[in-house]
Structure formats: structure tokens, C-alpha cells
Amino acid sequence: METKNRFMYINGEWTESSGREVFATKNPATGEVLANVPRGTEEDIDAAVKVARQTFESEAWQSFPPIDRGRILYKIAEELRKDAEEIALMETMDTGKPLSQARNDVEASALYFEYYAGMADKIFGETIPVQPGILDYTLREPIGVTAHIIPWNYPLQIISRSTAAAIATGNTVVAKPAEDTPLTALKLAEIIDKSALPKGVFNLVTGYGSEAGAALSNHPDIDHITFTGSVQTGSAVMMGAAKNVKPVTLELGGKSPNIVFEDCDQVEAAEFVVRSIIQNAGQTCSAGSRLLIQESIKEEFLQKVVDKMKGITIGQGVNDPGLGPILNEKQFTRIQEFMEVAERDGAAFLTGGKREQGEGLENGFFFQPTVLDNLDPKSYVAQEEIFGPVVCAFSFDTEEEAIELANGTDYGLVTGVWTKDSARAHRVASKIRAGQVFINNYGAGGGVQMPFGGYKKSGFGREKGLEALRNYTILKNVALKY
Ligand code: NAP
Ligand code: MG
Numbered sequence: 001m002e003t004k005n006r007f008m009y010i011n012g013e014w015t016e017s018s019g020r021e022v023f024a025t026k027n028p029a030t031g032e033v034l035a036n037v038p039r040g041t042e043e044d045i046d047a048a049v050k051v052a053r054q055t056f057e058s059e060a061w062q063s064f065p066p067i068d069r070g071r072i073l074y075k076i077a078e079e080l081r082k083d084a085e086e087i088a089l090m091e092t093m094d095t096g097k098p099l100s101q102a103r104n105d106v107e108a109s110a111l112y113f114e115y116y117a118g119m120a121d122k123i124f125g126e127t128i129p130v131q132p133g134i135l136d137y138t139l140r141e142p143i144g145v146t147a148h149i150i151p152w153n154y155p156l157q158i159i160s161r162s163t164a165a166a167i168a169t170g171n172t173v174v175a176k177p178a179e180d181t182p183l184t185a186l187k188l189a190e191i192i193d194k195s196a197l198p199k200g201v202f203n204l205v206t207g208y209g210s211e212a213g214a215a216l217s218n219h220p221d222i223d224h225i226t227f228t229g230s231v232q233t234g235s236a237v238m239m240g241a242a243k244n245v246k247p248v249t250l251e252l253g254g255k256s257p258n259i260v261f262e263d264c265d266q267v268e269a270a271e272f273v274v275r276s277i278i279q280n281a282g283q284t285c286s287a288g289s290r291l292l293i294q295e296s297i298k299e300e301f302l303q304k305v306v307d308k309m310k311g312i313t314i315g316q317g318v319n320d321p322g323l324g325p326i327l328n329e330k331q332f333t334r335i336q337e338f339m340e341v342a343e344r345d346g347a348a349f350l351t352g353g354k355r356e357q358g359e360g361l362e363n364g365f366f367f368q369p370t371v372l373d374n375l376d377p378k379s380y381v382a383q384e385e386i387f388g389p390v391v392c393a394f395s396f397d398t399e400e401e402a403i404e405l406a407n408g409t410d411y412g413l414v415t416g417v418w419t420k421d422s423a424r425a426h427r428v429a430s431k432i433r434a435g436q437v438f439i440n441n442y443g444a445g446g447g448v449q450m451p452f453g454g455y456k457k458s459g460f461g462r463e464k465g466l467e468a469l470r471n472y473t474i475l476k477n478v479a480l481k482y
Pocket of ligand 2: 025026028093094095181182
């Protein structure tokens, strides 16, 4: 890929930053600069929000037939698929992830546009019986100008999942991609630019979180914010929104457990347990970062997991290994700090724990697949999101203990339950405090149709599925006396 200067996308125009500054986005596998991207300012955010507001209120967009919104979104899905290979390569270069995982991301993004395309003309209110002589009905209206702050781990997927739902429901959009991974969001803007979507509906401002991101989340003239990222930044975004009394949807990661009972299919469970922590080098909000194993099979099962972790290939994403590099030095250092604390706390490193060195790995931050045992479940490393290929193992005797351990962190995003006893599986699922529970699988193939979101500090509000439409619509009740 040639290094070039890119522009951001406001009101259907490609523009530079009002501050004229740019920053580089790099390939995490090699350190090579891929492109220079505008450093969006508060002024740029303000311009984008103004455009989104004017477009939202315009007669043209207010009267735009819902079915035509759907047709355009459907076309965007087709265009994503047409350029899938090019876009997957771009995502791999910008994020570091293995190519086949980037291909899955592009397909998932196309699925979001397709799924919400079909919903565009199927959003409506209800009639409510009140009393004789009153006709009461509800209107489900678009909420207005929607802000989308996107993380770096699944850049194209996450911008697609929220903006497709927002546009389907008749809103306008201002999105900010993460500074480390802006390229596929810009590619999406190119596809949208060539589509029949009226200009000003989709706006993209690149920049730093503390500048463009903060300006967007604190802007008084947005109507909703969708944020995915850390608890700390999510909380700051929510405070900005609170000042302006704006609703937020927060997706803030987790410390998700796989609960492995003695009666499970161990071979299959081990396969999924490893995949759930290795995917995207563990830099996944729903990563299976805790492993709870019934004591009677602990040694046997853990050995299977360790063997698999040792067999994972490590390399540059373009060569499609099992594991690519960590995003950047900051994230890498964070993982190393966790390892130091784990060591001090007496963890047993069953495999991994260090930087991976070797030919072709010199210029990226590669981290070994790591299995930690013997940690206190209440300890820092056992409780906090590491965001690396590191799984912490624990054991339990009874079902009650398993549930207590599973629920024993501040997070509650996803839980995997592995057992052949379906009564037990449903009993456990009902007691788990997490937004998604998978029984004898983990992720169900990604599932754009399944509502996704957190309990506790994993956030609130639901993305994906029909539930997400609630984020982007507002309900009005109308009562007529006749
Ligand atoms: P982060 O700060 O939460 O970043 C997420 C998004 O928020 C990015 O677009 C970021 O922009 C933006 N942002 C940063 N500061 C902001 C502010 N003050 N106001 C508004 N937006 C702001 O996460 P990070 O620092 O990249 O990663 C740290 C940790 O967060 C990770 O180790 C992981 O534990 C967690 N994380 C979770 C997820 C998830 O999927 N739930 C995703 C990413 C990170 P810039 O990138 O341009 O700063
Ligand atoms: Mg990058």
C-alpha cells in the first residue's frame, strides 16, 4: 500500500482538518506508515454536527422513503462484498489481525448493512386502547443526530453495526474512528460517497480521542452517542452526555468466562476456549479471558488447552497466522504490566507470558499465547480486562461455585457454558449476569441478529439485532379525541 494523505468526509466532501495537521496510521506488524490522516479538531466536529443537524431537519431527508433508505444500505452491503479482499487486506494492515479474521469482519459488516436494510421500512408504532372517543397511537421516530465513537479492535465491524442501524431508522451520523485504525472507516465513507445516500447523512471525522472524540461526546447538539471502548473513557463520554442530557449506549468490554463442566465434550470445548482468547490476539471485548474448570477434569482439560495454545502460529497478519501482533506499544506494555503483577501474585505460567521474537517479528509487538493458573479469583489480573492473548484458569467443585465465580467480576458481557446436561445449562444460563450466554459454543458465528451488550460495568443498551433499533428511535404518543 502506498503512503498517502487521506481526507475526512463531511457533507459529502473530502476535507482536511481545520488545523491542517495530520497524523500517521501504522501497520502494527511492521511499524510501516500506511497513510496520513487529518487530525480533526473541535471545529471540525462542530462543522460535522451542524451538517448532520441541517440534513436531519431537511425536507429531503424527512420525506425520504424508508424503503429507499433500505435499498441504499443494501447496495452498500453489496459494494463491501465486491471489494472484500481489498478491504480485508487494508484492515489487516491497519489493525494487525490475521487476514482470515479480517475477511470475516468485512463479511460481518456487509451483514449489518443487509440486516438493517431490511428493517428500514418495518419500524412503526402501535395503537393503544384508552377509552371510547380517544384514538391513541404511537409514532417511532428517528432520534436525530447520532454520534458514533469507534474502537480500534474491530474498526469496520463496529462502525457498520451502529451506523447501519442509525441510518436505517432515518437518523444522520457523525462517526469518529480510533486514531490507530481509521482506514476501513474511510473506505466505508468512499463506498457511501458513491451510493445514493444524500450528502450530509453520513459524516466521518478522523482524529484523536481526547480532541475529536471528546468534542463529539460533549457536543450539545447531538441526540445520542454510541461508544465502544474502555470503562474509563466510556465513563468520561457518559459524563459529557450527562451535561447535555443525551442518551448513551455503552459497550465496555469484559472478563468473560468459559465454564467447563466435567460432562462436556472436552475436545470441542478446548477448541472454542482457545479460539475465544486467541481471536484478534485477545483484543476483543467478548474474549473468553477466564476459564473455570470443574476440579475433577481440571488437569486433563487444562493440558488440552495448553497444548493447543503452544501450537498456535504467530506472524504478520498478511500471512494469516493464528495470532498477529498487539496493536501498539501502549497496549503491549499494558499486557506486560499485567504479567509482572501476575508473577508477583504467584501465578503459574503454564505457557507464554512473554514477547515473541523471531524472523519477521522484529518490528511488531507480538505476545505469546499465555495460560495462567493459581491466581486468586479476586486478584487484579483475574478481575481486569487484559486485552491480550492471556487466559486465567480457575477451578470449582459445584454448580453454585461455578456461578459465583462466573459472576464474580465487575463485568458481565458474555459467558460460555460447556455441559451435556441441558437442564444444568439452562439453570446456569438463568443465573448468569451477562448479556449473552453461549451453551456448547462461543459466539454462534458472530450473529448480527443477536442482541449484544453488557450487565454491570460492561455497559448498557443493546447493539445488534432488532433491539439496537431502540437506540436510534424515540417514541411519541398521540391521542386524538373524536
Ligand atoms: P479507549 O480510550 O476507550 O478508546 C475507544 C475510543 O474512544 C477510540 O475511538 C478513542 O479514540 C476514543 N476516545 C479516547 N478518549 C476519548 C475521550 N476523552 N472522549 C471521547 N472519545 C475518546 O480505549 P484505548 O485507550 O484504545 O484502549 C484501552 C483499553 O480499553 C484496552 O486495553 C481495552 O481493555 C479497552 N478497550 C475495549 C474495547 C471493547 O471492544 N470493549 C475496545 C477498545 C479498547 P482514540 O483511539 O483516537 O484515542
Ligand atoms: Mg494502524
